[in-house]
Amino acid sequence: MMRTWQITTVTDAARARIAAARLAAAYGVVPLERTRLAAALGGRLRQCLTKGGSWLLGLESGEGLLRVEVAPLPAAAEPPWYFCVPCPEPADPSESAGVADDTGVFAEALLNADEDTALVLDRLAEQEELVAFHREELHQTNQGVLALHAELDAAGRAQREAFAAERAARQEAERARRRLTFLADASAVLTASLNHEEIVRRLPELLVPEYARAVDVWLFDTEDGRQPPAPRPAAAVVAARTGRPQYAAAHPGGLPGVDDQPASALRPDRPLLCVPLPTRGAPLGVLTLTPPGERWDPDDAVMLIELTRRASIALDNARRFEHNRDIAETLQRALLTDLPTTPGLRLAARYLPATYGLNIGGDWYDAFRQPDGSLITVIGDVTGHGLHAAVMMSQLRTALRAYAVDGGSPGVLLTRLHTFLHHLQPDLYATAVIARFQPGEPVLTWAAAGHPPPVLRGPDGRVRTLDAKPGRCWASRCTRRSPTTRCPWCPARRWRSTPTDWWSGARRA
Secondary structure, X not given: OEEEEEEOOHHHHHHHHHHHHHHHHHOOOOHHHXXXXXXXXXXXXXXXXXXXXXXXXXXXXXXXXXXXXXXXXXXXXXXXXXXXXXXXXXXXXXXXXXXXXXHHHHHHHHHHXXXXXXXXXXXXXXXXXXXXXXXXXXXXXXXXXXXXXXXXXXXXXXXXXXXXXXXXXXXXXXXXXXXXXXXXXXXXXXXXOOOHHHHXXXXXXXXXXXXXXXXXXXXXXXXXXXXXXXXXXXXXXXXXXHOOOEEEOOOOOOOOOOEEEOOOOOOOOOOEEEEEEOOOOOOOEEEEEEOOOOXXXXXXXXXXXXXXXXXXXXXXXXXXXXXXXXXXXXXXXXXXXXXOOEOOEOOOOOOOOOOOOOOOEEEEEEEEEOOOOOEEEXXXXXXXXXXXXXXXXXXXXXXXXXXXXXXXXXXXXXXXXXXXXXXXXXXXXXXXXXXXXXXXXXXXXXXXXXXXXXXXXXXXXXXXXXXXXXXXXXXXXXXXXXXXXXXXXXXXXXXXXXXXXXXXXXXXX
């Protein structure tokens, strides 16, 4: 239910305030909230009277709230002011809405306001008594705290000592965690490469400057005798001969698992830690380090020795891989044949091995002449990688050359290869494209088995992919489509010899 009052004078404001207070009481608003409403509304009405003009006060109840709103008349840019208090919604507050223009009514409203103020003051007095009670209670508690101060001070000193010990333990644990993290990250970097030169290059980058000031990697097999060997510290020579880490300095290092040696004549001012690079057989070399400070922490030295061992394993694996890769590449190149020289025909092939692994697999290409003078070209791929795929590729290539001796179209040759592969390796798959070209004839016969289609470039320079379905003649001027007729551009042969043979060609100018 919405009630409104227009306010222009102080009397209008007083009547509206009294009516709002009565309605708040009729709606069951508690005295504290009613006092807050009256005070907020009175302050707002004073501001409105100061500004002048006419104002509209509205009061509305609903959903458990009593909302009071004051807005200017007529509506201006200034937004309306409103204030809300909770109320329990009585049955009928209509009798409390009117306020007569009578002095007695104003006096009665003033007295009622004083009653509400008195209730608020009583509530404030109760809160002050409660605060005084808690103040006394706090004072008594402080007396007990002062009594325990001496004991707490002693306990605090003991706790600080415990905290210092715990802090030292945490710092040591953090240093150990950093060492383990560095060891794991460095190991991942070293083992990620299969190039021993890159591993040798990355070692100083990993260790300098946190764990070493300088790093020297001495690999035995890099000294080929053509140049005089560089001078090495005596401790490095002892480490290479004994296979044990050596520490060369003016004073013993006391490092676990490391033998002490006199200071090096090459670097008498700096300690040296010489760690051999062990392998399954003899060491690969020696890693010589100088400390980032005066000397190494024993735990750092243990970590460096373990990192050297892992670097040695990575170097050994890289060299073995490079050796096997060289053998594999040599084998792969040996399996790829040279292209024949054919009058009136230019052949070119390019083979790009993989950039990782052994660089050997089942891909192959071949070109050879048939007894009738035609040229057979093939591109194929055997599933898988490694020596097994390469051996199977070699067998398929040899079988194709053997089958081609008896003649036959590309489709017939693919059928024979399929039968051969099925009996030789039932679980192995291969794809291939075979093309047959007769010099002097503008027709290319080809067949594909699972391989990407070939690309044809015509005399006019246009390029298209030969992905047509079987049964379509690709001769540029062929008008006959029946599989029982002869191709006008190739009268010596049927236009389709097998279901897998496709013709592509263009009449020469």
